[in-house]
Amino acid sequence: MLEKALKGSPKYWGWLGFLLVLIGIGAACWVWQLTVGLKITGMNRDVSWGFYIAQFTYLVGVAASGVMIVLPYYFHHYKTFRHMVIFGEFMAIAAVVMCLGFIVVDIGQPQRMLNVLLHPTPNSILFWDMVVLNGYLFLNLLIGWICLEKDRLHLPHPKWLKPIIYTSIIWAFSIHTVTAFLYQGLPGRHYWLTAILAARFLASAFCSGPALLLLVVLITKRVTSFDPGREAIRTLAKIITYAMAVNVFFFLLEIFTAFYSNIPGHMHSMAYLFTGIHGHNGLVPWMWTATVFGLGSLALLVTPALRDNHSLLPWTLGILVIATWIDKGLGLLIGGFTPNPFEQVTVYWPTGPELLISLMVYATGALVLTVLYKIATEVKQDLEVSQKDEVPGPA
Amino acid sequence: MKKSRRNFLKFAGLSAATLCFSPAAGALAAGHGTPHPKPNADQLKAKRWAMVVDTRKLNTDEAIAPLVKACHSIHNVPDIPGNKNIKWLWAGSYEETFPEQPNNFPSEDLERRRFILLCNHCDQPPCVRVCPTKATFQRPDGIVAMDYHRCIGCRYCMAGCPYGSRSFNWGEPRDNLDLKALNKEFPTRMRGVVEKCNFCVERLAQGKLPACVEASNGALTFGDLSDPDSEVRKVLKENYTIRRKPALGTQPSVYYII
Numbered sequence: 001m002l003e004k005a006l007k008g009s010p011k012y013w014g015w016l017g018f019l020l021v022l023i024g025i026g027a028a029c030w031v032w033q034l035t036v037g038l039k040i041t042g043m044n045r046d047v048s049w050g051f052y053i054a055q056f057t058y059l060v061g062v063a064a065s066g067v068m069i070v071l072p073y074y075f076h077h078y079k080t081f082r083h084m085v086i087f088g089e090f091m092a093i094a095a096v097v098m099c100l101g102f103i104v105v106d107i108g109q110p111q112r113m114l115n116v117l118l119h120p121t122p123n124s125i126l127f128w129d130m131v132v133l134n135g136y137l138f139l140n141l142l143i144g145w146i147c148l149e150k151d152r153l154h155l156p157h158p159k160w161l162k163p164i165i166y167t168s169i170i171w172a173f174s175i176h177t178v179t180a181f182l183y184q185g186l187p188g189r190h191y192w193l194t195a196i197l198a199a200r201f202l203a204s205a206f207c208s209g210p211a212l213l214l215l216v217v218l219i220t221k222r223v224t225s226f227d228p229g230r231e232a233i234r235t236l237a238k239i240i241t242y243a244m245a246v247n248v249f250f251f252l253l254e255i256f257t258a259f260y261s262n263i264p265g266h267m268h269s270m271a272y273l274f275t276g277i278h279g280h281n282g283l284v285p286w287m288w289t290a291t292v293f294g295l296g297s298l299a300l301l302v303t304p305a306l307r308d309n310h311s312l313l314p315w316t317l318g319i320l321v322i323a324t325w326i327d328k329g330l331g332l333l334i335g336g337f338t339p340n341p342f343e344q345v346t347v348y349w350p351t352g353p354e355l356l357i358s359l360m361v362y363a364t365g366a367l368v369l370t371v372l373y374k375i376a377t378e379v380k381q382d383l384e385v386s387q388k389d390e391v392p393g394p395a
Numbered sequence: 396m397k398k399s400r401r402n403f404l405k406f407a408g409l410s411a412a413t414l415c416f417s418p419a420a421g422a423l424a425a426g427h428g429t430p431h432p433k434p435n436a437d438q439l440k441a442k443r444w445a446m447v448v449d450t451r452k453l454n455t456d457e458a459i460a461p462l463v464k465a466c467h468s469i470h471n472v473p474d475i476p477g478n479k480n481i482k483w484l485w486a487g488s489y490e491e492t493f494p495e496q497p498n499n500f501p502s503e504d505l506e507r508r509r510f511i512l513l514c515n516h517c518d519q520p521p522c523v524r525v526c527p528t529k530a531t532f533q534r535p536d537g538i539v540a541m542d543y544h545r546c547i548g549c550r551y552c553m554a555g556c557p558y559g560s561r562s563f564n565w566g567e568p569r570d571n572l573d574l575k576a577l578n579k580e581f582p583t584r585m586r587g588v589v590e591k592c593n594f595c596v597e598r599l600a601q602g603k604l605p606a607c608v609e610a611s612n613g614a615l616t617f618g619d620l621s622d623p624d625s626e627v628r629k630v631l632k633e634n635y636t637i638r639r640k641p642a643l644g645t646q647p648s649v650y651y652i653i
Contacts, residue, residue, distance in 0.1 A: 038548075044479050048553040107587075108547070110547075113547055186521065189554065344491065
């Protein structure tokens, strides 16, 4: 099926070329970072993880969220998602590729990376994160590819794949749970040390991931003749609504616990994020933007008329993605490290090179996603799942 | 097919035999006649090393500076301006050292005091728990040590340490070292790895006390926590001491006499 990615319109090649340019620029910065070390980033002694690991965390959520389409389809036989499933799986692949990319650019000695395998250490959550992420990548590659290939040949999906698919559904929950465990098991980091962190991660993933997916699918719908169907979009929007409601609820639980108990350690990080402490308030506008966008998107989603308004929906999804990204791709990490173990504030902000290297990883993900979606949409078009028909699908 | 497999096996067997009997392999195995390195007969041993800091005696930046200098020069620790510094031993205020035991009206004396800060060599070290490669490990004598050559620089240990005791080499450490004044007995690190106080394992192995203890004029006591007759246990018996963030259950091996 790969050959389908090799034939495309000038627009398609132009887009790939553009992504390659971005990758090239970022790669130049990365080579620089490899030569002189991570000192070109804004990370420091106190905020020792930064933008890279924050993006990693956010993208693990995006990867896991593919399950919001796969689960209804396989567990509830929700046939409307029949043609969306592959897009969920392929987005998961692109997201895991970016996750691994962000780990590679973050570590100080990437050439020693295999030490994690050579000296396996089961007491380290990072070891398990490596296991579940690579496993998830493999599962999605296997399932996505085989299913699409069978679709193309008008053949039923093989029976032996079913248990693997069920495994992948459970596995999706595991990747984000384990990623939350990276944080929530650390003593002395109050913002992370909360039993609900994994649940929060999953809730935020299951709204932001499908929102991102739906945005990409809407773009796909515009640039190709593929149409997932109105009903599929409506259902996915509903899933996003529930997940976002749970996400906001979980966050409010954190706020209550911290401020009603009045325990300083529990309040400090949130105070730093939302009001600033010791005069350091760089993240305050970001966090309030996230609050306004998050609540705004929720208001637009819970109102059925506004949710089903498909010219408004992309905007709703857009602000939801921004809100959840600020919460998890910025606030969660910096807030966890601030104040530092000495109750002092060290300000962190990513540097230009750091952002360009991140751009490289994101562009790589976009490239993988484009190629995979190109293949998927072509196959779907051959099956005549186009905008003319209301999802006929294979027999 | 069969033939080639037989040939392969023959070849493999022959190679193995050659390796076993050849003088080169023999020499390799014996390490040119030298036996395994013998531990120094004078080395200091303990079941669990611990340190007691008498903050009544050692409590000013001026008094702490020589200790820092002794430690950092022996271990080739660079001094990097800004927030990317490497620290093995440094000084902090009461609030910074014991942020979970604040007092709104501390005595003037306590408010002025400076406390030395270093790795606590916890009995239950979170850094060891989180390290994905065992580059950070706990020795049988309780010292939390590091293998700088195994560390992949993921910095999980820095997130795990609740005491801010760990530093990462964001850049090339030698750029900020006086190369002429290096201690040739101790390696410099490379960029991209984490480091911290090692309770002077290399000195203990030679029968010497840690450098800061030696430079402290008796303000620091170092010894075996598991030995009821040791100097540290005696000092702990006679003085009121506290440890940093005891609620976290890490069981630090560094005690502070207030």
